[in-house]
Amino acid sequence: MIETIFSRPESLREVSTHYCPxxxxxxxxxxxxxVLDELGLRxxxxxxxxxxxxxxxxxxxxxxxxxxxxxxxPAMATGIKRCRPNLIVFTYQGDGDLASxxxxxxxxxxxxxxxxxxxxxNNAIYGMTGGQMAPTTMPxxxxxxxxxxxxxxxxxxxxxxxxxxxxxxxPSYIARVTAAVPKEIPRAKDALRxxxxxxxxxxxxxxxxxxxxxxxxxxxxxxKACEWAVSDMxxxxxxxxxxxxxxxxxxxxxxxxxxx
Amino acid sequence: MLxxxxxxxxxxxxxxxxxxxxAEASMDEGKEVCWLPSYGPEMRGGTANCTVVVSDNPVxxxxxxxxxxxxxxxxxxxxxxxxxxxxxxxxxxxxSLIDVNTGRDDVTEVLIAANEEAQKxxxxxxxxxxxLGAYIGIMEVCTLDSVIKxxxxxxxxxxxxxxxxxxxxxxxxxxxxxxxxxx
Amino acid sequence: MARVLMKGNEAIGEAAxxxxxxxxxxxxxxxQSEVPEYLAKRFPEVDGHFIQAESEVxxxxxxYGAACSGTRVLTTSSSPGISLMSEAISYCAGTEVPVVxxxxxxxxxxxxxxxxxxxxxxxxxxxxxHGDFRILVLAPNCVQEAADLIMLAFDLADKYxxxxxxxxxGIIGQMMExxxxxxxxxxxTLPEKPxxxxxxxxxEPNILTSLFLDPNVLxxxxxxxxxxxxxxxxxxxxxxxxxxxxxxxxxxxxxGTMSRIGKTAIDELKERGIEIGLFRPITLYPYxxxxxxxxxxxxxxxxxxxxxxxxxxxxxxxxxxxxEVNFFGRQGGIVPTPEDVRDEFLKLIES
Numbered sequence: 174m175i176e177t178i179f180s181r182p183e184s185l186r187e188v189s190t191h192y193c194p195x196x197x198x199x200x201x202x203x204x205x206x207x208v209l210d211e212l213g214l215r216x217x218x219x220x221x222x223x224x225x226x227x228x229x230x231x232x233x234x235x236x237x238x239x240x241x242x243x244x245x246x247p248a249m250a251t252g253i254k255r256c257r258p259n260l261i262v263f264t265y266q267g268d269g270d271l272a273s274x275x276x277x278x279x280x281x282x283x284x285x286x287x288x289x290x291x292x293x294x295n296n297a298i299y300g301m302t303g304g305q306m307a308p309t310t311m312p313x314x315x316x317x318x319x320x321x322x323x324x325x326x327x328x329x330x331x332x333x334x335x336x337x338x339x340x341x342x343x344p345s346y347i348a349r350v351t352a353a354v355p356k357e358i359p360r361a362k363d364a365l366r367x368x369x370x371x372x373x374x375x376x377x378x379x380x381x382x383x384x385x386x387x388x389x390x391x392x393x394x395x396x397k398a399c400e401w402a403v404s405d406m407x408x409x410x411x412x413x414x415x416x417x418x419x420x421x422x423x424x425x426x427x428x429x430x431x432x433x
Numbered sequence: 434m435l436x437x438x439x440x441x442x443x444x445x446x447x448x449x450x451x452x453x454x455x456a457e458a459s460m461d462e463g464k465e466v467c468w469l470p471s472y473g474p475e476m477r478g479g480t481a482n483c484t485v486v487v488s489d490n491p492v493x494x495x496x497x498x499x500x501x502x503x504x505x506x507x508x509x510x511x512x513x514x515x516x517x518x519x520x521x522x523x524x525x526x527x528x529s530l531i532d533v534n535t536g537r538d539d540v541t542e543v544l545i546a547a548n549e550e551a552q553k554x555x556x557x558x559x560x561x562x563x564x565l566g567a568y569i570g571i572m573e574v575c576t577l578d579s580v581i582k583x584x585x586x587x588x589x590x591x592x593x594x595x596x597x598x599x600x601x602x603x604x605x606x607x608x609x610x611x612x613x614x615x616x
Numbered sequence: 617m618a619r620v621l622m623k624g625n626e627a628i629g630e631a632a633x634x635x636x637x638x639x640x641x642x643x644x645x646x647x648q649s650e651v652p653e654y655l656a657k658r659f660p661e662v663d664g665h666f667i668q669a670e671s672e673v674x675x676x677x678x679x680y681g682a683a684c685s686g687t688r689v690l691t692t693s694s695s696p697g698i699s700l701m702s703e704a705i706s707y708c709a710g711t712e713v714p715v716v717x718x719x720x721x722x723x724x725x726x727x728x729x730x731x732x733x734x735x736x737x738x739x740x741x742x743x744x745x746h747g748d749f750r751i752l753v754l755a756p757n758c759v760q761e762a763a764d765l766i767m768l769a770f771d772l773a774d775k776y777x778x779x780x781x782x783x784x785x786g787i788i789g790q791m792m793e794x795x796x797x798x799x800x801x802x803x804x805t806l807p808e809k810p811x812x813x814x815x816x817x818x819x820e821p822n823i824l825t826s827l828f829l830d831p832n833v834l835x836x837x838x839x840x841x842x843x844x845x846x847x848x849x850x851x852x853x854x855x856x857x858x859x860x861x862x863x864x865x866x867x868x869x870x871x872g873t874m875s876r877i878g879k880t881a882i883d884e885l886k887e888r889g890i891e892i893g894l895f896r897p898i899t900l901y902p903y904x905x906x907x908x909x910x911x912x913x914x915x916x917x918x919x920x921x922x923x924x925x926x927x928x929x930x931x932x933x934x935x936x937x938x939x940e941v942n943f944f945g946r947q948g949g950i951v952p953t954p955e956d957v958r959d960e961f962l963k964l965i966e967s
Contacts, residue, residue: 217815221681222825231823237813239684240825242707245677248669252681253813255665256639256689260815278677281670453792457621460794466621468792491758494880495791495873498953 182206184215186235195388195395198226198294200352201361202233205263205292208365209236212373218261219253221246225267226300244275247282250289261372262289269299272308272332279338283378286343290368291378293334296385297406304390308332311405316390331409335382339415342423346371346379347416353386353402357412364414377418384410434464434489436574437497439514441482442506442527447561451504452483454565454587458579459487467492480509487574502572504564505531506547523614525568527560543571543612545605554600562601563608570609577606619794624759624784625650627795628692628718629658631766636801637688637716638664641678643671643697646730647786648720651692672697676704676717683713684824686812688770688803692718695736696727705779706745710826710837714773716766717751718782720789723923723949731949732786734872737927740783741901748838750845751779752852753900755871759793765898767798772852774807776844783900785923787873787951845902854898855907859886860914865965866892867915869908869932869941871900873951874921880954881961892961900928908935917964919944921957 181187184206192198209215218236222228224243231238241249246264254262271279271293279291298316299305306316306323309331313322323331339347346368350361361383368379384406386398393401438455440448449470456466467486484500486492502523505511508531511524515535518524522540529548545567547560554563562584569575581599588594622630629651632640640659642652656666669675675691682689693701698719708715719740723733740753752772756762762784769780813822828834856875859882860867870878875896882892895911897904912918912935919942920929926943933941944960946952 216817219685219813219815228827231821231825235816235821237816237822238824239681239813240711240823240827242677242680242703245673245680245704248674248677249681249684251667251674252639252641252678252683252689253685255641255667255678256682256685256687257814260685260813277670278674281674285667453621456792460619460621466794468621469787470790492793492876493883494877494954495787496877496951496953498955 182210184209184218184235186233188232190233191229192226193389195386195398196226197352197383197385200358201292201294201383201385202230204352204358204362204365206234208362208369209261212366212369214261214369214373217259218263221250221253221262221264223264223266223270225270227265227267227294228301230265244270244273245278246270247275247278247287247291251282251285251287254287254289258288258375261369263292263369264289265292266294267300268293268295268297268307268309272334279334280341283338283345283380284341284343286345286378288372288375288378290372291380292365293380293382294385295334295382295410296387297331298387298390300387300390309334311409314405333410335380335415338380342426343378344418344420345377345416346418348380348414349382349384349410349412351384351402351407351412353384353399360412371418382410384412434487436487436502436572437500438485438502438504438568439482439497439500440485440504440506441480441510441514444481446481446506447558448481448504448506449483450587451561451565452485454580454583455569455574456485456487457583458575461579461583462575464488464575465491467495469495480507480513482510482514502568504568506561506564507531508533511535523571525564525571527564529560541614543567543609543614545608547605550604550608551601554604555597559597559601562598563605566602566605567609567612568605570606571612571614577602619796621792622759622795623650623790623792624762625720625789626654627759627763628766628782629654630797631763632690632716632770633658633662633664634797634800635688635767635770636803636806637690637770638662638803639682639687639689640664640691641667641669641675641682641689642691643669643675643693645672645694645697647722647789648692648694648718650789651718672700673703676701679715680704680708680711680713683708683715684711684813686809686814688806690716690718692720694720694722695724695733698736698739702745705751706747706749707826708779709745709749709751709841710747711824712777713824714777715779716769716773716782717779718766718784721783721785723947729949730786732873732923732951733947733949734785734874734923734927735947736783737900737922737924740781741903741931744779744781749841750848750901751781752776752848752902753781753783754854755783755898755900756788757872757875757896759788759791760795761898762788763795763797776848778844783872785873786949849902852899853902853904853907855904856896856898857907857911858882858894858896859891860893860911861891862914864891864893864915866917866919866961867911868892868894868961869918869920869928870894870922871897871928874923877952877954877957878921881958884954884958885961890965897928897931903931903935905931905935908932912936912939918942919961919964921945921960923947923951
């Protein structure tokens with residue numbers, strides 16, 4: 174008897190992606206799809222695609238999808254989720270989309286405790302537009318708009334999204350994982366599962382950041398890119414859970430009692 | 434029938450409210466009405482005013498430059514709007530707070546000591562109701578009963594305020610009738 | 617239902633509820649803040665949801681998302697806020713989803729002032745965002761019509777899967793007039809939207825996007841939109857005329873609040889034997905060119921009166937080619953009085 178032990182998740186379509194060889198978007202997509210399958214959520218899931226390399230993500234996932242304006246995916250997801258709270262809504266955003274043009278939208282969605290899930294792909298560069306500096310580009314890392322390397326005197330230090338969002342008082346689930354290191358991939362999937370599970374339980378906002386690679390715009394082969402993500406990004410972008418909905422509220426909150 | 438009134442005074446004197454009550458009572462009696470407030474920075478501190486138009490026909494312009502009637506609750510309001518009242522019109526002056534008049538001989542002026550009258554009834558905060566009562570006593574735009582009905586609606590559940598306001602409206606109405614003005 | 621006295625902004629909120637709208641995403645800005653304030657208080661009574669967004673950018677993208685979910689949804693703002701919303705409006709037009717926006721126009725440009733203006737006419741009718749699209753623009757001139765047009769706007773948005781804008785001004789928003797509302801529409805009874813994002817259960821996934829990288833596909837979208845606009849132009853034009861006769865001394869063109877100021881001036885001059893007619897477009901897009909042109913053909917002179925430096929005058933010229941179109945307007949939030957307008961009419965007639 175032949176047993177199927179590996180197949181395409183139902184939540185992925187049977188198409189080839191446009192992603193560059195060695196890019197970790199493909200693994201990230203697959204992990205999301207596996208989790209949606211395993212939790213039985215596909216038929217009530219709506220994804221929101223960003224502007225960036227994943228702009229065509231809606232062609233790859235086998236669920237309803239909307240395409241947002243640049244940075245506005247959390248606002249759009251808010252609209253969808255509030256109107257149809259029984260849906261499972263997720264955004265899939267890159268670093269330019271989420272941490273630059275969409276900073277207000279992600280911050281306030283997290284602060285309102287919107288019950289949707291954000292997958293944040295941080296590869297320290299603008300991929301789709303051709304290798305420009307991102308808010309998460311590392312100090313002295315070269316990009317087409319910082320050809321001599323990121324100058325922290327003028328561009329500031331890279332934005333650490335998990336660290337910032339986990340400081341928000343509103344309960345949430347915030348974790349940073351990677352798909353660039355094979356042994357970390359099960360942990361990444363665990364984080365995604367928790368994120369979607371919390372949403373399914375209507376508990377909290379959830380965000381999973383993926384430290385990712387961009388071999389094309391980094392000018393490295395895929396293996397070197399994975400090594401660089403470990404050696405140059407992860408010390409500054411450490412993996413782990415930053416916040417869970419079980420964390421206690423900070424001290425000093427003087428809760429005003431509501432009207433009768 | 435077409436009546437326009439500018440009701441003006443300090444913010445907090447309740448001019449917007451009496452304008453609204455006049456509009457609601459008139460609407461209730463089948464008239465077409467329009468209530469237009471001053472808004473924005475004008476609302477902060479200084480004077481507050483609203484324009485109410487009551488008509489048998491649909492109200493054309495909600496913006497009235499030369500009203501037929503004016504209710505002035507303080508001096509800056511009288512000075513601002515007094516000169517704009519149409520010739521032959523009515524100016525109702527709160528003589529408790531205003532010690533001058535328009536200086537015009539082509540309008541009818543009626544002095545009502547609204548704050549003092551309200552004080553006699555129990556609280557000078559009801560001065561706005563005294564002057565509204567006087568206004569409808571003179572102009573007969575709508576009935577006193579309708580105004581009382583909408584005032585009661587406005588302050589539903591606050592019986593003390595309703596009682597005070599009713600007395601103030603009735604007292605003002607008497608004063609308006611007693612003025613024996615025909616406009 | 618009996619008539620109630622209501623502020624225009626509140627009537628807009630109530631009318632949206634009557635139309636079956638249960639979601640509002642917005643951001644405060646004078647002079648329209650009474651709409652979100654009204655709905656924040658009223659919505660819980662009808663199981664509605666009010667969300668104060670962090671900005672107009674976010675609010676408009678929230679309603680874009682809400683519309684994608686197939687839900688009737690509203691936002692309201694005023695000029696500077698509407699500029700921020702132009703991004704989402706363009707996306708809604710490109711994605712072909714129904715949304716209703718209200719612009720209670722204030723004087724500009726820039727931060728401008730907070731007093732009434734009609735200076736966003738061009739923006740609404742010509743350039744409500746990047747790209748090649750149109751939105752339906754409805755312009756009420758009283759509180760009752762504001763309520764009626766809100767109800768209509770939701771139906772038109774659904775009918776054309778296109779954004780619809782109500783264009784008012786500070787006076788429409790702030791004044792109180794009697795209003796009678798239509799029957800309450802139960803959101804549950806609205807027609808299904810098979811294209812909406814509701815979860816791909818038992819069907820192929822729905823994808824809502826305005827991205828079309830293949831120029832042939834995008835051109836096909838542009839052509840489909842054009843056909844939709846032609847259909848709107850064929851059947852959705854609405855207007856009002858007042859005191860039209862065959863040999864008028866003057867035809868006045870005005871929309872919104874200015875039309876009422878014009879009416880008062882017309883009535884006054886009629887008593888003096890001067891015949892002036894008024895043409896008021898209710899749909900600013902599609903503009904009722906033919907009807908406006910017919911009125912022009914019956915008048916010796918034409919004038920457009922506006923709370924701007926002259927924007928609708930472009931459409932009057934298109935409606936009456938070859939005719940001289942005069943203009944009178946005030947700006948900065950100053951609203952001319954009926955006397956100002958009357959004097960302007962007289963000056964023009966006597967010249």
